[in-house]
Amino acid sequence: MIGCGKLSKTEKGYVTDKVFDSIYFETAVTIAALDLNRAIDISDSLYNHSVSERHKLKALMLSSTLFQQKGEIKKSIQYAEMADQIAVRNKFYDWEARIAGFLSTQYRNLELFEQGEFYLEKGKKVSDKIKEEQQKVVYLGMIYEETAYYEIEHGNYEAAYKAALTAEEYFNRITDETNKNYFFATNEELFGRICIGLKKWDEALVHYSNSMESLSNVTQRDAVLSCFVYSGLGRVYLEKKETDLAIENLRKAEQLVENSNHLELKVEVYKTLSDYFRWVGNYSEYTVYHDKYMDAFQLSEKKKKQSIDNFISSVQSRERILSFNRNVLLTLLSVLLVVMISSIFFYRRSKKRDFARFKAVMKKIQQEQLSKTATESESVEKKEQKKVRKKIMSEAVESKLLNDLEEFEKGIKFTDKQISLPVLAGILNTNTKYLSYVLNTHKNKDFSTYINELRINYIIKKMETDETFLHYKLSVLSNECGFSSHSKFSAVFKSVTGFSPSAFISYLEKSKNEK
Structure with a gap:
């Protein structure tokens, strides 16, 4: 795995701290900001020319961090785990804690929260073993x-x-x-990010x-952190409708990100810039x-998916093998075989039922979309009810x-997160009383149900017509159709379709493959 990048002749053989x-x-600071591939080569050479265990560990973690910036999470995790083995073997508790935190971040980025939180807890426990007080608090x-x-x-x-x-x-x-x-700078940037989530724009400005200011007092400024700060400031000023200040900070972020291979940075900065230009x-x-x-x-997303498909399965398989005693496995093998065959049978039958139910849901949605412009005659009973109802x-x-x-x-105005009954009434030049009456009378829905169903049907249509939507994270899908959080989106999606978003997507992919 370790590469063959070379140090210059004057650097070879030097092993002093x-x-x-x-x-x-x-x-880590200068070369990585300009050329990630060159930085990775140098990091590998640092490892190859290191004698001390601590130097090898640091070189591995540098490579891991560089691959993380490049978006190659699988390699990032592999290098970090090699470094962790050195830390555990030598009882380098400071590095063991740092690596645990780093691995927690990688699994969080892959949305494998269970594994990530395992390393988070490990980091807390290992930190208590650090004797040097300053290292412990960091x-x-x-x-x-x-x-x-x-x-x-x-x-x-x-x-x-x-x-x-804390x-x-x-x-x-x-x-x-x-x-x-430096750590105040990272934490204040984090506070700014949180305040954006809380929509506390002025407080976010203070934190950014x-x-x-804290970063300006660091000897070597962190270009990545600076970029996140400028991007955050751009987002806040955009929300405050101060467009001149918004684009000023976004241009600074863009200048930094153009010289970087940091994928997470590019996603955030380009998203904020696109939102800015759409707004203006x-x-x-x-x-x-x-x-x-x-x-x-x-x-x-492609690199994350590759990391999950090619790496996480092997990690989980290894953990399962280690958790069982060989003799117990041999004893239970025949029982497990019977259980497996039965499970597969019932699983397949259950999947067939679910897939049939999925087709019924899709047919219903399509029929509802087709019938929107059609005028249906009311039943006698409904006409009688309408006569009785007070106009x-x-x-x-x-x-x-x-x-x-x-x-x-x-x-697509229903995808606006700020839409409400009064807002929609204003758009339609009516009042909330009339609007509520029409929704209840003709749609048989209250406002919230009406808007949420429009959003769900909209994102389903997107997934049907554009296959790239099938590979997006839930947070992206929920944002696309106007929900404030992916947990709210998931709950409403299931209430409308009867399926979780992930199950629905898998059935939709299967349905497309059958055609």
Whole structure:
């Protein structure tokens, strides 16, 4: 696995801490920002020319970090696990804690939260074994920062804020001013990210400004962190409708990201730039940056999927094998075989039933879409009910409002996260009382159910017509159709279709393959 990159002649054979640290720092900060592949080659050579175990470990973790920036999560995890073996073997508790936090981040990025939280807990336990107080507070602070990121993934921004506060308490105990400024910078950027989730724009500005100020006091500024800060500032100013300040910060972020191979950075910066140009109505620039965002996003998702398919299965298989005693496996083999055959039989039968139910759901959705423009005659019973029901508006007003609703359904304004009953009433030039009456009378739905079903049907149509949507994360799908969180999206999706989004996507892929 270790590459064959070479150090210069003047660097070969040097194993002293001073020389190693000099090359390590230059590679991690300067070269990595300009040329990731060259940085990886140098990192591999550092490993090959290292004698001490700690130097080898640091070189492996540098390679792991560089592959993570490149979006090659599988290799990143492999290098980190090699480093972890050295740390465990030599009882380097400081590095064992750091690696646990790093692996937790990688599994979180792959949305394998169970594995990630395992390493998160490991990091907390190992940190308690660190005797050197300054190292302990640094790693505990980093662990709580990572905890905050997990809470963000789950949409628990208040809990994330509390975890970031705990991290800040640990960083406050750092005595080295350079280190303290750097970790304050990372934590303030995290606070800014959390405040965006809480829609506290002014507080987010304060935290991002604090991050940039702390970073300015670090000897060598972190280009990646600076880029995230500028991107965050751009997002906040855009939300505050201060477009000049928004584009000023986004251009700074773009300048940094253009010289980087950091996929996560590109996804975030290009997404924010595309949102900016859409908001200001510059659709030619919006198209350029939306395409850049989609290219970076799809490449990132592709690499994540490859990492999951090719690596995680082997990790889980290895863990299962280690968890069983060989003799117990041999004894239970015949029983397991019978159980497996029975399970496969019932599983297949269950899948057939579910797939048939999926087809019925799709047929119903398609019929509903086709019948939107058709006028159906009301039953006698319904006409009688309509006669009895108290009218609150004229026939002409009611008919116009129905027609306006049909036009509204043809667009995508229902994907706006800010849509509400009063907002929709304003769009349709009516009042909430009339709108509620028409929705209840003619759609047999309240406002929330009406909007949510439009959103779900919209994203299903997207997945049917554009196969790239089948490979997106739930957070992207939920954002695309207007939900505030992927957990809300999943709950509504299941209530409308009877399937979880992941199950529905698998059946939709199967259905497409049958055609």
